[in-house]
Amino acid sequence: MAVSDVAVSEVSVRRGTVEDAQALALVGSATFLDSFAGILEGKSIVQHCKVNHAAEVYAGYLERPDCRIWLAETAVKEGPVGYAMLTKPDLPIADPRLDDVELKRIYVLTRFHGTGTGRRLMETAMDEARTMGRRRIFLGVYGGNLRAIAFYERAGFRVTGSRTFQMGFTIYDDLVLGRDL
Numbered sequence: 001m002a003v004s005d006v007a008v009s010e011v012s013v014r015r016g017t018v019e020d021a022q023a024l025a026l027v028g029s030a031t032f033l034d035s036f037a038g039i040l041e042g043k044s045i046v047q048h049c050k051v052n053h054a055a056e057v058y059a060g061y062l063e064r065p066d067c068r069i070w071l072a073e074t075a076v077k078e079g080p081v082g083y084a085m086l087t088k089p090d091l092p093i094a095d096p097r098l099d100d101v102e103l104k105r106i107y108v109l110t111r112f113h114g115t116g117t118g119r120r121l122m123e124t125a126m127d128e129a130r131t132m133g134r135r136r137i138f139l140g141v142y143g144g145n146l147r148a149i150a151f152y153e154r155a156g157f158r159v160t161g162s163r164t165f166q167m168g169f170t171i172y173d174d175l176v177l178g179r180d181l
Helices: 016-035 044-050 055-062 115-132 146-154
Strands: 011-015 068-074 082-089 102-110 135-140 158-167 170-181
Touching: 011 115, 011 146, 016 055, 016 102, 044 055, 044 158, 055 068, 068 115, 082 115, 102 115, 102 158, 115 135, 135 146, 135 158, 146 170
Parallel strands: 102 135
Antiparallel strands: 011 068, 068 082, 082 102, 135 170, 158 170
8 A cells, every 4th residue: 555545544643641752752853854854954954853852852841731742653553653742832922822822843744644644633732722721722834834834724724923943053934823723
């Protein structure tokens, strides 16, 4: 079976635990490299992944009461193919409220785009945000990532602002998107 033929039911989404920190570090680095190799500066990507996608970083997130992470895995051999993370907002929001939440990360390996995995991760994160009593959800996205922006717009997100993101010695422009829950 070709990866493009993978059925939605062949990828499961489950809540991450501290025991998943290594798998999250691996899929975090892999999806970041998969998304930005050839777009962003290579040495900066490697350094970014080393610092931001270490197992200890994910373990720390998973221990925080304000953080939720979900792992998408293949049904066969439980191979990690994506993940999503909700946290307390750390974005420039014009009118921040206590019932806001940030979709800090949502990534799926390119081979699994079009399988419904990203949509399932998004729906899971938004359902949990509602369960947590959150009323609005925000995210930051690289302004040049048109595929991701289109995905977020289909999920009801709209541009609410912008921010800069430094990786290595280069500053990139991100969009801040948000929507009501």
